[in-house]
Amino acid sequence: MSKDKGKGSEKDIGSHKLFDKRVKQLKMSDDSLIGLYRTMCTVRHFEYMADKLYAAGKVHGTMHLSAGQEAVAAGISLAVQPDDYLINHHRGHGHFIAKGADINLMMAEFLGKDAGYNHGRGGSMHIADFQSNNLGANGIVGGGIPQAVGVGLALKMQKRKEICVCIFGDGAANEGVFHEAMNMVALWKLPVLYICENNKYGMSMDVDRAVAKLPIAQRADAYGIPWACVDGNDVVEVYDAMKTAVEHIRSGKGPYFVEAITYRYFGHSKSDRNLYRPKEEIEDWKQNRDPIMRFTKHLLQSEIIDEGQAQEINAQAEQVIIKAVEFAEASPEPDVSTLMEYVYA
Amino acid sequence: MPEITYLEAIRQALWQEMKRDERVFLLGEDIGRYGGAFGLTHGMLDEFGEERVLETPISEATIVATAIGAALLGMRPVAELMFMDFVLLSLDQLANQAAKMHFMFGGRATVPMVVRMPGGSGSGAASQHSQSLESVLMQFPGLIVINPSTPYDAKGLMLSAIRNPNPVCFVEHKVLYKMKGEVPEGDYTIPIGVAxxxxxxxxxxxxxxxxxxxxxxxxxxxxxxxxxxxxxxxxxxxxxxxxxxxxxxxxxxxxxxxxxxxxxxxxxxxxxxxxxxxxxxxxxxxxxxxxxxxxxxxxxxxxxxxxxxxxxxxxxxxxxxxxxxxxx
Incomplete structure (x- = not known):
C-alpha cells in the first residue's frame, strides 16, 4: 500500500506475479476476484446506460456518474459485511450496486418511478435502502460525514458488531463538519470507516488548488486516526486497505480513514462541459489507468478467467442493466394524489 | 398538584422518559458536570451516567447530525443547543437533512429526535444569544416546532416530542425558565399540533x-x-x-x-x-x-x-x- 498518489503507469500495474503474490497474501479466492470483476462491470454498464438514458431525454433530473471509479466501490464491498451501514455521497450508484442494492429499484428511482427505492421522491442523488442498512446518498456535499458519528455512536451504545462506512469526495473534506466529525469519532472511538474518494475534482476545482496539504488523508493524523492513501484504481489495493481498516475498527480500536485516488470519466453532472480539464488527461486515465482494464489484464494473465469468460460476465452485467431499464420504464409514475405523503412519519 | 418551574418541568419530562425508555439519551455542550448552561440537566449525569448524558465538543452541526445518525438506528436522542441562535450553525443538518429524510427516502426512514433550544430576549445576552427563530424553522416541512408557554405544557409537550417519530425542535424561552406552575408528577402528554x-x-x-x-x-x-x-x-x-x-x-x-x-x-x-x-x-x-x-x-x-x-x-x-x- 503506497502513501503516494497512484500514477497508474504500466509499471505501477505490476506484473501478474506480483498480483498473484498479493492475492495469495490476502487469501482472495477466485470467486471473490470474479465477483469484483462482475461488480465493476455492472457499475460501468449502469453509468453508461444512465448517460444514454439522459441523452435520450428519459431522465428528468440530474445525475452524478462514477464511471472510472468502480474499483473503490467494489474493493470496499468485499471488505465489509452486508449488514454494515453505508452513508454515501451524491456520486453513489457504484457503492449501492456493490452493496447489493436491487438494480431494478435503483433504475426505477433514477427514472423517478413509484416503484423506485424512494417512490420517485429522491432520484439519483438520494437512493437509499434502509432494509439493507444503506442509509442513502446525500445531496449536500459532506452532509453525511457528521451523521456517521451518530450511527457509530448508536452501534456502540447498542453493543453491535456492525460498522459504519461513510464515503465522501475530496470536495467534502473541505467542509467544516469534516473536522467536527473526525474529532468526535476519534474522541469516542466509534466504529466508523471514513473513505475519501478523491477523484481529483470537486465539480471543476482541482484538488491541488483546493487542498492546502495533500494527501487529504494525512489530516487524520491531527485526530489520531490511522490512515492510508491508496491507488483507487487498483481494486486489490483498495480491498487490502479496506480489509486492514475494517479489522482495526471491528476489533474495537476506533475509526480509520482511507483515501482512494481515482478519476471520473464523465463530467461532474449533466451540465458539465469539461472546460476545466484537458481531454488528454481524461484519455490518459481511460487508456492507461482504467480500473476494469487493469484488473481484467491481471485476471487473464493469472488465468483466473479466460477471454471468453471475461466477455460473458461483462455481457451478463450489461443484460442486468438492460432488464433494469425495461423494469423501470414499465413502472408507473407516482400518482399526484400521493404528493403530500411522507412529509411526516 | 405540585408547583414547579418551567425549567424543572422540562427536566422532569427528560428524567421520567429516560427512566421509561432506555433508547432515550441526552447530548450537548456542558450538559453533564456543569448541568447545562441554564442548569436544566442538573443532576442527570449522576443519575444516568456518561453514556446517556453525553457531553459533546462545541460542534453544533455535528451534535444535530449525531442525533440524526443515532435516530436512524432506533435511538431517541434529545440534543441541547445551548442557545437557539446556535441552531443556525446546525441548520443544514436540521433543515436539509433531518427534515427531509422521511420524504426524500420515500417514507422508508424515520428520524425520531428532539433538539432543545432556549430562545428569546430579556436576559441581556445581546444580539447573538437572544433571537426567536421559530419563524425560520417553520419554513421546513418535515420538522415539528414546539414552543411551550407554561410548565404544564412544557412537560406534556416534551413527553410527546420524545415519543414522536419526527425531528422536533423544542423551543424554550429563557425568561420562562423560572416561571412556576402546576405540573402533575405522573406521565401525561399534550398532543402536538393542537392549539x-x-x-x-x-x-x-x-x-x-x-x-x-x-x-x-x-x-x-x-x-x-x-x-x-x-x-x-x-x-x-x-x-x-x-x-x-x-x-x-x-x-x-x-x-x-x-x-x-x-x-x-x-x-x-x-x-x-x-x-x-x-x-x-x-x-x-x-x-x-x-x-x-x-x-x-x-x-x-x-x-x-x-x-x-x-x-x-x-x-x-x-x-x-x-x-x-x-x-x-
Whole structure:
C-alpha cells in the first residue's frame, strides 16, 4: 500500500506475479476476484446506460456518474459485511450496486418511478435502502460525514458488531463538519470507516488548488486516526486497505480513514462541459489507468478467467442493466394524489 | 398538584422518559458536570451516567447530525443547543437533512429526535444569544416546532416530542425558565399540533407564543376589569400550526391580533393573518387584523433598548384597544 498518489503507469500495474503474490497474501479466492470483476462491470454498464438514458431525454433530473471509479466501490464491498451501514455521497450508484442494492429499484428511482427505492421522491442523488442498512446518498456535499458519528455512536451504545462506512469526495473534506466529525469519532472511538474518494475534482476545482496539504488523508493524523492513501484504481489495493481498516475498527480500536485516488470519466453532472480539464488527461486515465482494464489484464494473465469468460460476465452485467431499464420504464409514475405523503412519519 | 418551574418541568419530562425508555439519551455542550448552561440537566449525569448524558465538543452541526445518525438506528436522542441562535450553525443538518429524510427516502426512514433550544430576549445576552427563530424553522416541512408557554405544557409537550417519530425542535424561552406552575408528577402528554385557548373571551382573539402568551394573559386580566374580554390562543406547536382553532376563535370574536417576539418582517404572524383573511371567516372580521412583532433589528444589550425591541404588555394593550375601539 503506497502513501503516494497512484500514477497508474504500466509499471505501477505490476506484473501478474506480483498480483498473484498479493492475492495469495490476502487469501482472495477466485470467486471473490470474479465477483469484483462482475461488480465493476455492472457499475460501468449502469453509468453508461444512465448517460444514454439522459441523452435520450428519459431522465428528468440530474445525475452524478462514477464511471472510472468502480474499483473503490467494489474493493470496499468485499471488505465489509452486508449488514454494515453505508452513508454515501451524491456520486453513489457504484457503492449501492456493490452493496447489493436491487438494480431494478435503483433504475426505477433514477427514472423517478413509484416503484423506485424512494417512490420517485429522491432520484439519483438520494437512493437509499434502509432494509439493507444503506442509509442513502446525500445531496449536500459532506452532509453525511457528521451523521456517521451518530450511527457509530448508536452501534456502540447498542453493543453491535456492525460498522459504519461513510464515503465522501475530496470536495467534502473541505467542509467544516469534516473536522467536527473526525474529532468526535476519534474522541469516542466509534466504529466508523471514513473513505475519501478523491477523484481529483470537486465539480471543476482541482484538488491541488483546493487542498492546502495533500494527501487529504494525512489530516487524520491531527485526530489520531490511522490512515492510508491508496491507488483507487487498483481494486486489490483498495480491498487490502479496506480489509486492514475494517479489522482495526471491528476489533474495537476506533475509526480509520482511507483515501482512494481515482478519476471520473464523465463530467461532474449533466451540465458539465469539461472546460476545466484537458481531454488528454481524461484519455490518459481511460487508456492507461482504467480500473476494469487493469484488473481484467491481471485476471487473464493469472488465468483466473479466460477471454471468453471475461466477455460473458461483462455481457451478463450489461443484460442486468438492460432488464433494469425495461423494469423501470414499465413502472408507473407516482400518482399526484400521493404528493403530500411522507412529509411526516 | 405540585408547583414547579418551567425549567424543572422540562427536566422532569427528560428524567421520567429516560427512566421509561432506555433508547432515550441526552447530548450537548456542558450538559453533564456543569448541568447545562441554564442548569436544566442538573443532576442527570449522576443519575444516568456518561453514556446517556453525553457531553459533546462545541460542534453544533455535528451534535444535530449525531442525533440524526443515532435516530436512524432506533435511538431517541434529545440534543441541547445551548442557545437557539446556535441552531443556525446546525441548520443544514436540521433543515436539509433531518427534515427531509422521511420524504426524500420515500417514507422508508424515520428520524425520531428532539433538539432543545432556549430562545428569546430579556436576559441581556445581546444580539447573538437572544433571537426567536421559530419563524425560520417553520419554513421546513418535515420538522415539528414546539414552543411551550407554561410548565404544564412544557412537560406534556416534551413527553410527546420524545415519543414522536419526527425531528422536533423544542423551543424554550429563557425568561420562562423560572416561571412556576402546576405540573402533575405522573406521565401525561399534550398532543402536538393542537392549539389551546388559554383564556376565553368574546371581544378579540390574541394569538401569541411562549412569553407573549403570559404577557397577553396579564393584559387580558387587566382589560377584563373594563369589560373588554380578550381570548388568548396559544398555538403551542408552531409547525404544524393549528390554524383551525385560530380561525374558529376569530370567527367568534371578529377581531385578531397576533403577537410574537420574532422580528416582524417574515414572522409567523403574517402566516396566521394570511390564513384568516384568506378564509371564509373573513366575512366575520369586524376590524383590521393586526400584528405586533419584534422590531426589525438585532436584539440590543442595554436593558432599556432590549425591552423596547420586543412587544411589552403596554404595546399589547395599546394594540388591543386600537382594535376594539375601531382605530386603524
Amino acid at each position: 389551546e385557548i388559554k383564556r376565553p373571551g368574546r371581544d378579540i382573539t390574541v394569538v401569541a407564543n411562549n412569553v407573549m402568551v403570559i404577557k397577553a394573559l396579564n393584559v387580558a386580566e387587566k382589560l377584563s376589569k373594563e369589560g373588554i374580554e380578550v381570548e388568548v390562543v396559544d398555538p403551542r406547536t408552531m409547525l404544524p400550526l393549528d390554524t383551525e382553532t385560530i380561525l374558529q376563535s376569530v370567527a367568534r370574536t371578529g377581531r385578531l391580533l397576533v403577537v410574537h417576539e420574532a422580528c416582524q418582517t417574515g414572522g409567523w404572524a403574517g402566516e396566521v393573518i394570511a390564513s384568516v383573511v384568506g378564509s371564509p371567516i373573513f366575512d366575520y372580521i369586524d376590524a383590521p387584523v393586526r400584528r405586533l412583532g419584534g422590531k426589525d433589528i438585532p436584539i440590543p444589550y442595554n436593558r432599556i433598548l432590549e425591552k423596547a425591541a420586543v412587544p411589552q404588555e403596554a404595546d399589547i394593550e395599546q394594540e388591543i384597544r386600537a382594535s376594539v375601539e375601531g382605530r386603524i
